[in-house]
Amino acid sequence: xxxxxxxxxxxxxxxxTPFEKxxxxxxxxxxxxxxxxxxxxxxxxxxxxxxxxxxxxxxxxKGAVYFNEQNIWSKxxxxxxxxxxxxxxxxxxEHQIFSDxxxxxxxYGLKNQGVPENxxxxxxxxxLKIVGLDETYLELSPFQxxxxxxxxxxxxxxxxxxxxxxxxxxxxxxxxxxxxxxxYTALKQYQKETExxxxxxxxxxxxxxxxxxxxxxxxxxxxxxxxxxxxVFSKTEELTAAGLAVxxxxxxxxxxKLSGLPIQDSLFRIEDAAQELANFLNEVKKDE
Amino acid sequence: MNDxxxxxxxxxxxxxxxxxxxxxxxxxxWWIITIILTNRLFYFGLTALFLSFILIGAQIPIxxxxxxxxxxxxxxxxxxxxxxxxxxxxxxxxxxxxxxTQEGVQxxxxxxxxxxxxxxGCSFLTFTTSLTSITDGLESLLAPLQKLGVHVNDVAMxxxxxxxxxxxxxxxxxxxxxxxxxxGASFSDQKFxxxxxxxxxxxxxxxxxxxxxxxxxTMAIECRxxxxxxxxxxxxxxxxxxxxxxxxxxxxxxxxxxxIGRFN
Amino acid sequence: xxxxxxxxxxxxxxxxxxxxxxxAVTISFEEGTFTxxxxxxxxxxxxxxxxxxGLLTPNEGxxxxxxxxxxxxxxxxxxxxxxxxxxxxxxxxxxxxxVEEDVAFALENLGVKRETIRxxxxxxxxxxxxxxxxxxPPYKLSGGQKQRVAIASILAMRPxxxxxxxxxxxxxxxxxxxxxxxxxxxxxEYGVTIIMITHLMEEVIDADRILIxxxxxxxxxxxxxxxxxxxxxxxxxxxxxxxxTKLADRLKQKGIHLSEQTLLTKEDFxxxxxxxxxxxHGTIEN
Numbered sequence: 001x002x003x004x005x006x007x008x009x010x011x012x013x014x015x016x017t018p019f020e021k022x023x024x025x026x027x028x029x030x031x032x033x034x035x036x037x038x039x040x041x042x043x044x045x046x047x048x049x050x051x052x053x054x055x056x057x058x059x060x061x062k063g064a065v066y067f068n069e070q071n072i073w074s075k076x077x078x079x080x081x082x083x084x085x086x087x088x089x090x091x092x093x094e095h096q097i098f099s100d101x102x103x104x105x106x107x108y109g110l111k112n113q114g115v116p117e118n119x120x121x122x123x124x125x126x127x128l129k130i131v132g133l134d135e136t137y138l139e140l141s142p143f144q145x146x147x148x149x150x151x152x153x154x155x156x157x158x159x160x161x162x163x164x165x166x167x168x169x170x171x172x173x174x175x176x177x178x179x180x181x182x183x184y185t186a187l188k189q190y191q192k193e194t195e196x197x198x199x200x201x202x203x204x205x206x207x208x209x210x211x212x213x214x215x216x217x218x219x220x221x222x223x224x225x226x227x228x229x230x231x232v233f234s235k236t237e238e239l240t241a242a243g244l245a246v247x248x249x250x251x252x253x254x255x256x257k258l259s260g261l262p263i264q265d266s267l268f269r270i271e272d273a274a275q276e277l278a279n280f281l282n283e284v285k286k287d288e
Numbered sequence: 289m290n291d292x293x294x295x296x297x298x299x300x301x302x303x304x305x306x307x308x309x310x311x312x313x314x315x316x317x318w319w320i321i322t323i324i325l326t327n328r329l330f331y332f333g334l335t336a337l338f339l340s341f342i343l344i345g346a347q348i349p350i351x352x353x354x355x356x357x358x359x360x361x362x363x364x365x366x367x368x369x370x371x372x373x374x375x376x377x378x379x380x381x382x383x384x385x386x387x388x389t390q391e392g393v394q395x396x397x398x399x400x401x402x403x404x405x406x407x408x409g410c411s412f413l414t415f416t417t418s419l420t421s422i423t424d425g426l427e428s429l430l431a432p433l434q435k436l437g438v439h440v441n442d443v444a445m446x447x448x449x450x451x452x453x454x455x456x457x458x459x460x461x462x463x464x465x466x467x468x469x470x471x472g473a474s475f476s477d478q479k480f481x482x483x484x485x486x487x488x489x490x491x492x493x494x495x496x497x498x499x500x501x502x503x504x505x506t507m508a509i510e511c512r513x514x515x516x517x518x519x520x521x522x523x524x525x526x527x528x529x530x531x532x533x534x535x536x537x538x539x540x541x542x543x544x545x546x547x548i549g550r551f552n
Numbered sequence: 553x554x555x556x557x558x559x560x561x562x563x564x565x566x567x568x569x570x571x572x573x574x575x576a577v578t579i580s581f582e583e584g585t586f587t588x589x590x591x592x593x594x595x596x597x598x599x600x601x602x603x604x605x606g607l608l609t610p611n612e613g614x615x616x617x618x619x620x621x622x623x624x625x626x627x628x629x630x631x632x633x634x635x636x637x638x639x640x641x642x643x644x645x646x647x648x649x650x651v652e653e654d655v656a657f658a659l660e661n662l663g664v665k666r667e668t669i670r671x672x673x674x675x676x677x678x679x680x681x682x683x684x685x686x687x688x689p690p691y692k693l694s695g696g697q698k699q700r701v702a703i704a705s706i707l708a709m710r711p712x713x714x715x716x717x718x719x720x721x722x723x724x725x726x727x728x729x730x731x732x733x734x735x736x737x738x739x740x741e742y743g744v745t746i747i748m749i750t751h752l753m754e755e756v757i758d759a760d761r762i763l764i765x766x767x768x769x770x771x772x773x774x775x776x777x778x779x780x781x782x783x784x785x786x787x788x789x790x791x792x793x794x795x796x797t798k799l800a801d802r803l804k805q806k807g808i809h810l811s812e813q814t815l816l817t818k819e820d821f822x823x824x825x826x827x828x829x830x831x832x833h834g835t836i837e838n
Binding site: 052055057080083084087088089090092094095096097098108109112113143157158161 | 460463464466467468469470471472473474488489491492493496497500
């Protein structure tokens with residue numbers, strides 16, 4: 001049974017006006033418990049619209065969205081409860097901070113959830129640890145943190161609500177390699193501890209390929225490819241045509257294969273690629 | 289979301305759209321004076337006829353006109369009602385202490401007509417001229433004040449930037465709302481205090497972000513040599529064309545007719 | 553010949569802090585070169601870039617642009633005309649409601665004649681392939697297109713040098729490729745000096761020179777082939793190296809030494825593999 005799924009959803013912006021724009025058409029997709037999925041696509045591919053359908057920020061014009069097999073737009077469905085179960089952390093963390101202290105900001109979701117105040121401290125400390133910050137941050141103003149730190153606070157403020165599905169929109173945009181690794185390590189850690197489902201939206205293939213179990217590639221409002229990273233990256237030409245760059249390491253292997261080396265070219269981790277090439281070169285050496 | 293209507297501007301290519309913004313600003317003022325000076329029913333008819341020609345010329349849908357008039361209707365009706373019952377003169381009809389006089393009827397009718405004609409006339413300025421053009425026009429008209437030490441250029445620049453950021457910020461409000469809703473915020477509280485509390489999680493990030501944008505924008509402007517030493521030039525200089533002259537002569541004719549009517 | 557940009561013992565801290573963000577930096581840039589400036593968040597690279605056109609000025613030491621000292625106010629207009637800066641967020645650099653007016657902004661500020669403005673605006677828009685969009689409002693453009701407008705706005709001043717402060721980091725791969733192609737063209741065809749901050753390795757392999765900053769001091773300053781020899785040391789600074797270089801390094805750890813030279817591009821790598829295989833043929837035959 002799928003945890004969260006969409007069935008043939010369509011979405012159109014400004015319907016019925018001269019500015020009408022079709023953002024999604026016939027998107028059918030499902031998420032299982034404890035999965036780590038990456039959604040990739042260029043700007044305007046519909047990926048940001050799609051995630052807003054998943055927690056009911058937008059309603060599909062056609063088709064339906066199901067959480068635990070219940071249609072979220074059926075009468076009397078509690079959308080607010082859905083948003084606690086399907087948490088989205090958006091691209092710009094500055095868009096959600098408004099409190100005097102990091103602690104208050106993280107507590108905002110708990111307050112809305114109606115969690116008793118005496119439980120807040122423990123819950124907040126737990127998520128702070130996951131995102132790699134210590135208790136000295138609790139009383140700091142979120143406005144004086146660095147870009148990477150604000151992002152981690154924003155992430156913690158969603159994690160603290162313990163969503164079953166955690167969705168992140170471009171979680172590492174503008175961060176340096178160290179900052180990026182910190183975020184992904186935190187996500188993996190959270191997934192391990194809570195057995196939750198994680199969905200990361202990104203236009204950076206290198207980023208998501210490393211961590212995701214499966215990928216969903218979107219282009220012009222439709223699903224272009226779906227499967228494990230290796231399956232998806234075997235379609236280098238199609239992805240490139242859609243304006244997406246496959247991971248650099250895959251590009252390199254593809255280039256080598258085209259130049260005549262009989263190697264597997266759908267690898268995307270540097271260690272795997274090094275192993276593959278080492279095996280191949282050692283083989284050549286032995287044959288000689 | 290990107291297609292927020294800025295002001296009331298309805299893009300078009302009519303002769304009236306193409307007039308110099310300074311012409312339209314000046315004529316709007318002249319229109320107001322003309323209407324205030326009009327004081328006979330016949331001449332009100334004449335000005336209304338004149339206005340309907342502009343309406344056709346500008347190709348503005350009637351529905352847009354109605355939308356601009358609708359919000360002022362209660363005020364018009366309210367004030368004209370009091371004019372109706374409080375004006376002394378020849379009594380037409382009375383009920384206890386209320387008396388409706390001939391003068392009262394005339395006064396309130398004229399009031400209604402005046403306000404309607406002025407509101408519709410002014411709305412043509414905003415329907416056919418983009419906010420940017422209005423700013424350019426005002427900047428040019430107020431240029432003489434620069435000599436008196438008023439920084440007209442700076443003010444015009446500020447207004448332009450404000451207009452430029454309307455779509456950006458309105459999109460940002462939507463994003464902030466989405467982010468807070470995802471943390472369980474609900475903006476449906478009907479009570480005033482609840483509403484106020486609901487606004488803070490939107491307002492604070494918005495202001496913070498606006499300040500950051502302002503800071504970055506300042507640097508970008510500095511990089512592009514904004515200064516007070518050199519006299520600025522303009523790539524798109526405003527120029528009066530033949531049609532502007534035509535428009536002025538129409539209004540001049542109308543004005544003369546109304547003046548003659550008034551003192552005859 | 554004087555250098556285009558030259559810093560002497562440049563030391564800088566913000567007014568409200570004691571900590572030096574830049575510590576005795578002495579470097580210079582020749583005309584027509586392409587430099588990539590790297591460093592982790594907080595290394596001071598953005599602060600350094602802003603020194604190059606006088607947005608920030610040193611507390612100690614000095615910066616000269618074409619021989620003009622940046623700390624002297626009367627030099628600012630000359631400096632900024634010659635050294636433009638393109639920022640990270642394209643949204644926050646556009647001041648007008650129409651593309652062509654935005655591009656004209658700098659020239660209007662400098663009091664350039666109307667006919668000349670028109671000609672230079674058209675020229676700048678053509679250089680970034682945005683001429684067809686000259687009458688569009690900026691909010692209708694994509695991120696990549698907005699960034700192209702921002703570049704055109706600087707180009708209109710005909711600067712000798714353009715600084716890019718992570719100008720591609722908010723764009724998707726397509727937008728990024730567009731901007732990178734423009735930057736390369738400006739350097740190769742028009743001889744514009746480029747100094748670019750980036751986190752993306754595919755953007756730095758074209759540079760003539762790599763400058764790595766750590767805690768406010770220059771730790772590496774050389775050609776990419778030389779700098780990227782130090783894979784382990786660079787990774788220790790919180791930075792990455794080009795993926796090709798990294799792969800060659802991992803192979804070396806497995807006992808396969810592909811080449812004496814640092815490998816940067818896909819082509820380098822393919823060639824090295826070919827030679828390695830031929831080399832083994834050679835050893836067997838002997």
